[in-house]
Amino acid sequence: MKDKIPYKIYLNEDEMPTHWYNLRADMKNKPSPLLNPATGKPLKAGELTPIFCEELVKQELDDTTPFIEIPKEIRDFYKMYRPSPLVRAYCLEEALDTPAKIYYKFEGNNTSGSHKLNSAIAQAYYAKKQGLKGVTTETGAGQWGTALSMACAYLNLDCKVFMVKISYEQKPFRREVMRTYGASVVPSPSEATEVGRKILAEHPGTTGSLGCAISEAVEVAVKNPGYRYVLGSVLNQVLLHQSIIGLETKTALDKYDVKPDIIIGCAGGGSNLGGLIAPFMREKLRGEADYRIIAVEPASCPSFTRGTFAYDFADTGMICPLAKMYTLGSSFIPSANHAGGLRFHGMSTILSQLYHDGYMEAVAVEQTSVFEAAVQFARTEGILPAPESSHAIRTAIDEALKCKKTGEEKNIVFGLTGTGYFDLVAYQKYNDGTMTDEIPTDEEIAASIARLPKVDA
Amino acid sequence: MKDKIPYKIYLNEDEMPTHWYNLRADMKNKPSPLLNPATGKPLKAGELTPIFCEELVKQELDDTTPFIEIPKEIRDFYKMYRPSPLVRAYCLEEALDTPAKIYYKFEGNNTSGSHKLNSAIAQAYYAKKQGLKGVTTETGAGQWGTALSMACAYLNLDCKVFMVKISYEQKPFRREVMRTYGASVVPSPSEATEVGRKILAEHPGTTGSLGCAISEAVEVAVKNPGYRYVLGSVLNQVLLHQSIIGLETKTALDKYDVKPDIIIGCAGGGSNLGGLIAPFMREKLRGEADYRIIAVEPASCPSFTRGTFAYDFADTGMICPLAKMYTLGSSFIPSANHAGGLRFHGMSTILSQLYHDGYMEAVAVEQTSVFEAAVQFARTEGILPAPESSHAIRTAIDEALKCKKTGEEKNIVFGLTGTGYFDLVAYQKYNDGTMTDEIPTDEEIAASIARLPKVDA
Numbered sequence: 001m002k003d004k005i006p007y008k009i010y011l012n013e014d015e016m017p018t019h020w021y022n023l024r025a026d027m028k029n030k031p032s033p034l035l036n037p038a039t040g041k042p043l044k045a046g047e048l049t050p051i052f053c054e055e056l057v058k059q060e061l062d063d064t065t066p067f068i069e070i071p072k073e074i075r076d077f078y079k080m081y082r083p084s085p086l087v088r089a090y091c092l093e094e095a096l097d098t099p100a101k102i103y104y105k106f107e108g109n110n111t112s113g114s115h116k117l118n119s120a121i122a123q124a125y126y127a128k129k130q131g132l133k134g135v136t137t138e139t140g141a142g143q144w145g146t147a148l149s150m151a152c153a154y155l156n157l158d159c160k161v162f163m164v165k166i167s168y169e170q171k172p173f174r175r176e177v178m179r180t181y182g183a184s185v186v187p188s189p190s191e192a193t194e195v196g197r198k199i200l201a202e203h204p205g206t207t208g209s210l211g212c213a214i215s216e217a218v219e220v221a222v223k224n225p226g227y228r229y230v231l232g233s234v235l236n237q238v239l240l241h242q243s244i245i246g247l248e249t250k251t252a253l254d255k256y257d258v259k260p261d262i263i264i265g266c267a268g269g270g271s272n273l274g275g276l277i278a279p280f281m282r283e284k285l286r287g288e289a290d291y292r293i294i295a296v297e298p299a300s301c302p303s304f305t306r307g308t309f310a311y312d313f314a315d316t317g318m319i320c321p322l323a324k325m326y327t328l329g330s331s332f333i334p335s336a337n338h339a340g341g342l343r344f345h346g347m348s349t350i351l352s353q354l355y356h357d358g359y360m361e362a363v364a365v366e367q368t369s370v371f372e373a374a375v376q377f378a379r380t381e382g383i384l385p386a387p388e389s390s391h392a393i394r395t396a397i398d399e400a401l402k403c404k405k406t407g408e409e410k411n412i413v414f415g416l417t418g419t420g421y422f423d424l425v426a427y428q429k430y431n432d433g434t435m436t437d438e439i440p441t442d443e444e445i446a447a448s449i450a451r452l453p454k455v456d457a
Numbered sequence: 458m459k460d461k462i463p464y465k466i467y468l469n470e471d472e473m474p475t476h477w478y479n480l481r482a483d484m485k486n487k488p489s490p491l492l493n494p495a496t497g498k499p500l501k502a503g504e505l506t507p508i509f510c511e512e513l514v515k516q517e518l519d520d521t522t523p524f525i526e527i528p529k530e531i532r533d534f535y536k537m538y539r540p541s542p543l544v545r546a547y548c549l550e551e552a553l554d555t556p557a558k559i560y561y562k563f564e565g566n567n568t569s570g571s572h573k574l575n576s577a578i579a580q581a582y583y584a585k586k587q588g589l590k591g592v593t594t595e596t597g598a599g600q601w602g603t604a605l606s607m608a609c610a611y612l613n614l615d616c617k618v619f620m621v622k623i624s625y626e627q628k629p630f631r632r633e634v635m636r637t638y639g640a641s642v643v644p645s646p647s648e649a650t651e652v653g654r655k656i657l658a659e660h661p662g663t664t665g666s667l668g669c670a671i672s673e674a675v676e677v678a679v680k681n682p683g684y685r686y687v688l689g690s691v692l693n694q695v696l697l698h699q700s701i702i703g704l705e706t707k708t709a710l711d712k713y714d715v716k717p718d719i720i721i722g723c724a725g726g727g728s729n730l731g732g733l734i735a736p737f738m739r740e741k742l743r744g745e746a747d748y749r750i751i752a753v754e755p756a757s758c759p760s761f762t763r764g765t766f767a768y769d770f771a772d773t774g775m776i777c778p779l780a781k782m783y784t785l786g787s788s789f790i791p792s793a794n795h796a797g798g799l800r801f802h803g804m805s806t807i808l809s810q811l812y813h814d815g816y817m818e819a820v821a822v823e824q825t826s827v828f829e830a831a832v833q834f835a836r837t838e839g840i841l842p843a844p845e846s847s848h849a850i851r852t853a854i855d856e857a858l859k860c861k862k863t864g865e866e867k868n869i870v871f872g873l874t875g876t877g878y879f880d881l882v883a884y885q886k887y888n889d890g891t892m893t894d895e896i897p898t899d900e901e902i903a904a905s906i907a908r909l910p911k912v913d914a
Contacts, residue, residue: 006470007536013463079464080839109566111841153836173881179888180832375637379610382537384568384634421878424630431636
């Protein structure tokens with residue numbers, strides 16, 4: 001077997017997916033609809049189009065069409081950095097001395113350094129097609145902002161990025177990459193928006209959060225003609241675009257007759273996990289196959305494992321629609337000492353529903369153990385992983401070590417969403433031995449959950 | 458044609474080269490031998506083995522064996538990040554509106570961010586095989602140091618890196634990557650060596666140079682039992698290992714019946730250029746085919762275009778063997794405002810001989826025009842290139858624009874040696890408009906050339 005499966009499985013261009021897969025079409029219990037926070041009623045397309053591009057609103061609301069064609073222009077862009085390799089982790093297997101066979105889908109081989117580009121180009125394309133001037137967005141670790149800047153540069157669209165303040169300060173080079181691609185980058189919360197000024201007044205000295213940057217970006221999009229807001233995770237449309245990850249993975253595995261036993265992905269807002277598992281979950285939903293699917297989240301921001309399944313705002317400023325999801329409450333802000341990414345308080349409504357219905361498991365892992373796994377992976381497999389991706393590595397290693405005990409030759413597939421080249425401040429903390437684990441208390445979580453909006457749905 | 462050639466040509470594992478190609482075997486005028494600076498006589502293997510590993514000394518001195526087998530262990534490591542893609546630059550061609558067809562061999566898809574890993578793993582492997590404890594080296598931009606750290610981590614070898622001080626300060630994150638892979642990193646010149654202390658006394662406040670860092674690394678290797686020195690460029694053995702770049706490129710082009718008209722590579726010490734052109738130069742040397750081959754160097758460190766062909770030291774401390782090469786003099790230190798890499802005063806003896814014999818051309822380009830090309834490339838092709846690689850981009854674009862004028866559909870191949878993710882200080886300078894061109898005066902070059910050692914050979 002070892003001789004048959006190459007270190008990296010690449011698809012040819014003619015094997016690349018031509019359609020995205022829409023998980024919702026096969027879900028019996030559909031994700032609950034977005035609600036208008038003012039009325040408590042499900043949002044209609046017309047209420048969303050001032051915020052989002054028209055075609056993306058259509059994709060956001062479509063829970064019946066299983067396959068949606070990828071426009072040729074986007075497929076051409078994908079060819080610049082896709083297909084991404086599915087790597088057989090021979091060296092890691094050897095280092096762990098495990099009978100498990102480990103595969104990872106590596107999405108970091110592009111300048112944005114992650115899978116985010118898959119949805120960035122789609123969203124930028126539809127904005128361009130609609131004749132818009134530009135888009136606004138938020139970015140945390142900076143992966144999404146970089147991805148969007150690249151897509152906008154390619155299509156000649158203006159790009160305004162609100163970057164979570166702590167990342168802006170810890171990652172000056174991320175900002176410079178975005179500038180190189182022509183984007184303007186503002187640390188959030190900022191004085192540039194009403195909601196930013198309000199948050200700064202209430203929490204002077206805050207290091208920011210994704211939820212807060214989202215509020216600012218939405219405000220600017222709504223107030224500036226010719227602009228719309230785009231988001232790199234959480235949304236249904238994003239999971240749709242990211243399904244390319246899973247579709248390629250499945251095609252690559254099928255070529256070598258490999259059936260995964262366990263599929264593992266890190267989960268912040270859910271974009272990578274939702275994309276990676278899409279075609280496998282399809283088979284599971286249709287009763288055609290079974291897989292163990294594990295979401296891995298940071299112990300410092302544990303929406304699945306310690307949050308509640310309820311309607312909540314996606315943003316801190318509470319100007320976004322309400323979404324039913326696993327959430328820690330939109331006022332929850334993870335410790336500033338958390339360096340591992342995945343800082344979002346909520347979770348994709350699709351994944352939340354699937355988790356609620358028992359189709360997925362979730363585990364929370366602590367950041368020092370995540371960086372330990374990251375360094376082991378870097379030294380054996382060569383690639384320096386993003387902290388986010390390293391959550392999946394941690395759990396993949398843990399599962400492989402269980403196989404070592406039981407002697408089972410399980411096939412483990414995980415998503416290596418990106419590289420850590422702009423996360424060296426975090427690595428330095430780990431290398432210096434000054435990294436700590438930052439776990440919220442039950443009281444902290446209860447307090448922010450107590451502030452959830454009251455919704456009857 | 459456009460529909461036939463994919464955006465990226467990947468080889469399968471069974472198409473990957475099994476042998477390195479040794480250019481010297483086909484050269485009529487062999488590169489001049491290394492000389493012992495004390496005696497002025499050609500160095501024998503026994504004089505080199507205190508500095509270099511035995512097998513590498515053999516490779517260094519072998520100018521007759523054309524193909525040398527790549528050990529299986531190294532080929533396995535190569536499979537972790539190779540074959541690298543040969544990319545058809547469809548988007549750049551469109552942006553330039555040129556009839557030329559542009560291809561680039563992209564060596565940046567690994568954590569070291571460049572082609573340097575190709576030789577790092579080979580040198581570390583032979584050190585390990587010889588039973589050594591560790592290796593010492595220098596690094597400038599940090600690509601080589603990172604590559605060597607990765608290779609040493611993989612093989613459990615100790616790794617001591619002297620990093621040119623200006624890079625150490627401008628690239629703290631590079632240092633952190635090396636530390637993550639377990640290497641120790643010292644800014645050069647340092648107080649840790651005799652030669653470092655001497656240079657610091659003579660030039661207090663110097664920002665360092667590759668030549669100076671080499672002296673320090675060699676001193677530590679020679680003085681510490683169980684250690685040898687390794688070098689990422691210039692040497693014959695390095696060009697041998699880097700021939701994998703050209704061999705893969707040629708196989709990929711042959712698959713689609715593409716014959717390059719022009720082959721372009723950046724040239725600092727010559728490792729990438731020598732590797733990229735190897736199989737093409739073979740045909741040229743044997744009269745089987747003809748190609749225009751262009752070395753691109755920075756106007757701030759123009760060894761080919763303004764240097765002299767003479768015996769010189771590879772290091773500032775003048776403790777290394779003498780090599781006959783195009784050189785600006787080992788006391789030449791490029792302006793500290795030069796941010797574009799390729800700061801070495803000399804050049805590979807192989808490439809120097811080939812250039813001297815008329816097999817290659819050379820051009821020098823200024824750094825603002827290099828970064829202009831880099832940004833254009835980033836925005837069209839997606840990849841943020843290393844400043845070094847961007848020298849080749851500059852000239853590839855210039856040649857493609859000539860084709861636009863003449864209407865010629867030339868095939869242009871260039872080496873995209875790496876990514877610029879750790880060069881954002883330089884990009885920031887360019888983005889801020891504060892980058893300047895730094896061209897040495899004739900007097901400056903004459904002064905350092907006047908200090909060349911006197912050798913009759």
